[in-house]
Amino acid sequence: MRTESSLLTLVLAVFHLSGGVEAVVTGSQWCNQYMCVTGKHDSSANVDTWTLDPPRGRNIPRNNFGWIAIGFGSTMAHTPMVITWPNSDGSITLSQRAANSNVMPTVVSNPPRRASLVTSSSFSDSTTTSITFTIPSMSNTANSTNIIWAYSTTNPRSSAVNANIVQHLASGNTRLSLLSPLASNITTPTPHGGSGSSDNTGSGEAGTSGSTSKKTLVAHVAVGAVAAMAVLPSGILIPRVARGLSTGRWWFPAHAAVNGLIGFALVTAAFGIAVANFDGGFNSSHRKLGLTLFILTVAQTLLGLFVHFYQRPHRLQTASGRGPTNFLHITLGVVIVGIGFGTVWKGIDEEWGLYSGTGRPNVGWKVGWGLIVAIVAILYLGGYYLLPRQLRNERQAQQWASKIGQPDPSTSISSGNYGISKSYSPPPPPPPPCTLPRHPQLPDGGYVPPPPPAHPMTATRRLPPPLPTSPHRPGEYEMDTR
Numbered sequence: 427m428r429t430e431s432s433l434l435t436l437v438l439a440v441f442h443l444s445g446g447v448e449a450v451v452t453g454s455q456w457c458n459q460y461m462c463v464t465g466k467h468d469s470s471a472n473v474d475t476w477t478l479d480p481p482r483g484r485n486i487p488r489n490n491f492g493w494i495a496i497g498f499g500s501t502m503a504h505t506p507m508v509i510t511w512p513n514s515d516g517s518i519t520l521s522q523r524a525a526n527s528n529v530m531p532t533v534v535s536n537p538p539r540r541a542s543l544v545t546s547s548s549f550s551d552s553t554t555t556s557i558t559f560t561i562p563s564m565s566n567t568a569n570s571t572n573i574i575w576a577y578s579t580t581n582p583r584s585s586a587v588n589a590n591i592v593q594h595l596a597s598g599n600t601r602l603s604l605l606s607p608l609a610s611n612i613t614t615p616t617p618h619g620g621s622g623s624s625d626n627t628g629s630g631e632a633g634t635s636g637s638t639s640k641k642t643l644v645a646h647v648a649v650g651a652v653a654a655m656a657v658l659p660s661g662i663l664i665p666r667v668a669r670g671l672s673t674g675r676w677w678f679p680a681h682a683a684v685n686g687l688i689g690f691a692l693v694t695a696a697f698g699i700a701v702a703n704f705d706g707g708f709n710s711s712h713r714k715l716g717l718t719l720f721i722l723t724v725a726q727t728l729l730g731l732f733v734h735f736y737q738r739p740h741r742l743q744t745a746s747g748r749g750p751t752n753f754l755h756i757t758l759g760v761v762i763v764g765i766g767f768g769t770v771w772k773g774i775d776e777e778w779g780l781y782s783g784t785g786r787p788n789v790g791w792k793v794g795w796g797l798i799v800a801i802v803a804i805l806y807l808g809g810y811y812l813l814p815r816q817l818r819n820e821r822q823a824q825q826w827a828s829k830i831g832q833p834d835p836s837t838s839i840s841s842g843n844y845g846i847s848k849s850y851s852p853p854p855p856p857p858p859p860c861t862l863p864r865h866p867q868l869p870d871g872g873y874v875p876p877p878p879p880a881h882p883m884t885a886t887r888r889l890p891p892p893l894p895t896s897p898h899r900p901g902e903y904e905m906d907t908r
Contacts (some may be wrong), residue, residue, distance in 0.1 A: 450468070450470060451468050452605050453466035453475075461480065461481055462482060463496060465573075467563060467605060474561050476508070476558065478558075480554060485554035488551060491512050491550060492511065493510065493511035493580075494576070495510065496574065498571075500572040501710055502527070502597075503710055507523050509521045511581055511582055512555055516550060518545075518548050518549075518550060518557055519589070520541060520557075520559055521587040530590070540562075541559045573602060577596050642699060646700055649695050649699065650692075650770070651770055652692060654766030655766070655795070658685065658762060659763050659766075659802040661689055661759065662806065666806055667809045669812075670809060678734075685730070685759070686727055686731075693723045697717075711772045712769060712772035715765055726758050726759060760806075771795060774791055774792060774795065
């Protein structure tokens, strides 16, 4: 029995020395101005190790350290998070949480993957702080792993895992290459402010992708904000105000160009940038509103083409030529502008801090948003003050058209068809036929035309007698030779 046990031990030792159980550790590191995140993947143990440190070149002592967190996903909603912070006694709290939206996450008592603090590698003293934990690897570990991160300078002041935490100072998302070969050019903090190199660190793709993501974010924000806060509101203000001030239709080309061309193109571009570059689908209010805005903008553009160019006269039209589709076009335009305002607000409140890495924008951005919304609302409602004048101009145009028997010019001034429709007021009826005099002596009332009047010359003219003919030349007048 002892011989068999020794033989088994010898076989296992040979197998181990031959590399059969050699551990393969890969991973990478990502840093910004707030923190460094190092992720390592042990394929043999199927365990991931994460280290959260201050940014390179900085030490954050325990008294100045708030809380730090990462989550395994691309957005805050429904993403498993690990939030950690040091306590006054030097201990470290690790809390696994989740949230349904961009609110304070709550504790998850039974997370799908339970994290464990590595006390031998975690510390917080008067010089700096470093926190390391392990968590089981995901079943489909990929080379590019999405994570979200957050950092706050306010400590919860409690070691309880369910302690209240204040909103983060900065947050964002990035990607780490957990399957990349490890490099030796990354250092991690050690107690008492030192730093040591670790052969279990590596270079990741997040540094480059972070710069690209920032440019993409700025492009998306710029295009979407111009569309929702300037172009689309201008598209509904132009017809609302111009029709009350002018009887011409100069405003229609401007309205078509602003909304049908520029606005549609900008909304499509902002939506395309977001879909192509931001993961997570439509799992936030901002993204859902953006999807709704895009769909309604496409529908509004098609409806506008129908109303302005293809609609034919029908019995449901008003006297000015407007039908149900015209009023739907107007109402949908106002709804789209409102959804655009909401999309921008949610982008400021939810997404900017998550992706920019600079935290939520200051209050000035929200104040500016409110000023623009107020100005647009005042101008649009003020346009209805001119509605009686618009209707009066349309009635005058209709009366003028009915008098001359021409197409109603109101259809080219302020109707929903903007002069494209062929509907017009019918011409006046022809005059009644002339009534001829009746003969008074005929019982059946028949008509006997009177005799034609005598010519004034033939009534008094007398013809001279004929001249005698010549005896020698019959038929000729006789000439007097005397």
